[in-house]
Protein backbone atom coordinates (compact mmCIF):
# COMPACT_ATOMS: atom_id res chain seq x y z
CA UNK A 1 0.00 0.00 0.00
CA UNK A 2 1.07 3.52 -0.69
CA UNK A 3 1.29 5.84 2.29
CA UNK A 4 -0.87 8.87 1.85
CA UNK A 5 -0.36 12.33 3.23
CA UNK A 6 -3.47 14.45 3.63
CA UNK A 7 -5.69 14.57 0.58
CA UNK A 8 -5.09 13.26 -2.90
CA UNK A 9 -5.34 10.24 -5.09
CA UNK A 10 -3.54 8.06 -2.59
CA UNK A 11 -6.68 8.14 -0.48
CA UNK A 12 -8.39 5.75 -2.82
CA UNK A 13 -6.05 3.09 -1.49
CA UNK A 14 -7.24 3.43 2.07
CA UNK A 15 -10.57 4.98 1.35
CA UNK A 16 -12.67 3.55 4.16
CA UNK A 17 -10.40 4.17 7.07
CA UNK A 18 -9.13 7.49 5.85
CA UNK A 19 -12.56 8.67 4.82
CA UNK A 20 -13.97 8.18 8.29
CA UNK A 21 -11.02 9.54 10.13
CA UNK A 22 -10.75 12.48 7.81
CA UNK A 23 -14.22 13.66 8.66
CA UNK A 24 -13.68 13.04 12.33
CA UNK A 25 -10.51 15.05 12.29
CA UNK A 26 -12.09 17.77 10.20
CA UNK A 27 -14.93 18.20 12.68
CA UNK A 28 -12.55 18.60 15.54
CA UNK A 29 -10.27 20.87 13.56
CA UNK A 30 -11.11 24.02 15.41
CA UNK A 31 -9.95 22.73 18.73
CA UNK A 32 -6.40 23.53 19.51
CA UNK A 33 -4.69 21.19 21.99
CA UNK A 34 -6.30 21.08 25.41
CA UNK A 35 -3.26 22.23 27.30
CA UNK A 36 -3.76 25.56 25.58
CA UNK A 37 -7.40 25.94 26.66
CA UNK A 38 -6.60 28.30 29.49
CA UNK A 39 -4.36 30.31 27.23
CA UNK A 40 -7.04 30.74 24.59
CA UNK A 41 -9.50 31.79 27.25
CA UNK A 42 -7.15 34.31 28.78
CA UNK A 43 -7.98 37.97 28.49
CA UNK A 44 -4.43 38.71 27.37
CA UNK A 45 -4.75 36.42 24.39
CA UNK A 46 -8.18 37.68 23.46
CA UNK A 47 -6.90 41.22 23.50
CA UNK A 48 -3.83 40.28 21.48
CA UNK A 49 -5.97 38.39 19.00
CA UNK A 50 -8.42 41.27 18.60
CA UNK A 51 -5.63 43.77 18.09
CA UNK A 52 -3.94 41.55 15.57
CA UNK A 53 -7.15 41.07 13.62
CA UNK A 54 -7.60 44.81 13.60
CA UNK A 55 -4.02 45.22 12.47
CA UNK A 56 -4.50 43.00 9.41
CA UNK A 57 -7.86 44.53 8.62
CA UNK A 58 -9.88 41.53 9.79
CA UNK A 59 -9.26 39.58 6.62
CA UNK A 60 -7.83 36.13 5.96
CA UNK A 61 -4.21 36.72 5.02
CA UNK A 62 -3.94 33.71 2.74
CA UNK A 63 -7.09 34.48 0.82
CA UNK A 64 -5.93 38.07 0.50
CA UNK A 65 -2.75 36.88 -1.16
CA UNK A 66 -4.91 35.27 -3.79
CA UNK A 67 -6.90 38.45 -4.21
CA UNK A 68 -9.90 37.27 -2.17
CA UNK A 69 -11.35 39.29 0.66
CA UNK A 70 -12.60 36.77 3.20
CA UNK A 71 -13.20 37.68 6.85
CA UNK A 72 -10.68 36.05 9.18
CA UNK A 73 -12.22 33.87 11.85
CA UNK A 74 -9.15 32.42 13.51
CA UNK A 75 -5.77 33.69 14.54
CA UNK A 76 -3.34 30.90 13.95
CA UNK A 77 0.07 30.42 15.56
CA UNK A 78 2.62 29.65 12.86
CA UNK A 79 4.87 28.08 15.47
CA UNK A 80 2.47 25.65 17.12
CA UNK A 81 1.84 26.11 20.81
CA UNK A 82 3.37 23.43 23.00
CA UNK A 83 3.38 23.05 26.79
CA UNK A 84 6.97 24.30 26.60
CA UNK A 85 6.44 27.52 24.69
CA UNK A 86 3.03 28.36 26.10
CA UNK A 87 4.53 30.86 28.51
CA UNK A 88 6.87 32.37 25.98
CA UNK A 89 5.40 35.69 24.80
CA UNK A 90 7.76 35.75 21.84
CA UNK A 91 5.79 32.77 20.57
CA UNK A 92 2.30 33.29 21.95
CA UNK A 93 1.92 37.04 21.50
CA UNK A 94 4.38 37.72 18.72
CA UNK A 95 2.56 39.17 15.73
CA UNK A 96 5.21 37.67 13.49
CA UNK A 97 4.03 34.29 14.67
CA UNK A 98 0.36 35.02 14.10
CA UNK A 99 -1.68 34.62 10.99
CA UNK A 100 -5.29 35.65 10.52
CA UNK A 101 -7.10 32.90 8.68
CA UNK A 102 -10.60 32.11 7.55
CA UNK A 103 -12.08 28.80 8.68
CA UNK A 104 -11.19 27.08 5.41
CA UNK A 105 -7.56 28.14 5.39
CA UNK A 106 -7.16 27.35 9.07
CA UNK A 107 -8.54 23.88 8.62
CA UNK A 108 -6.38 23.30 5.57
CA UNK A 109 -3.34 24.38 7.53
CA UNK A 110 -4.00 21.97 10.37
CA UNK A 111 -5.18 19.13 8.22
CA UNK A 112 -2.00 19.16 6.21
CA UNK A 113 0.31 19.01 9.14
CA UNK A 114 -1.48 17.20 11.92
CA UNK A 115 -1.78 13.74 10.58
CA UNK A 116 -1.03 11.37 7.80
CA UNK A 117 -1.86 7.76 7.02
CA UNK A 118 0.74 5.09 7.43
CA UNK A 119 1.21 2.26 4.98
CA UNK A 120 -1.66 0.34 6.60
CA UNK A 121 -4.08 3.24 6.31
CA UNK A 122 -3.90 4.00 9.99
CA UNK A 123 -3.90 7.63 10.94
CA UNK A 124 -0.68 8.85 12.48
CA UNK A 125 -0.93 12.10 14.37
CA UNK A 126 2.12 14.18 13.58
Ligand SMILES: [Zn+2]
Nearest residue numbers: 060063102105
Ligand atom coordinates in the same frame (compact mmCIF):
# COMPACT_ATOMS: atom_id res chain seq x y z
ZN1 LIG B 1 -8.67 32.02 3.80
Ligand SMILES: [Zn+2]
Nearest residue numbers: 075076077106
Ligand atom coordinates in the same frame (compact mmCIF):
# COMPACT_ATOMS: atom_id res chain seq x y z
ZN1 LIG C 1 -4.08 27.10 14.09
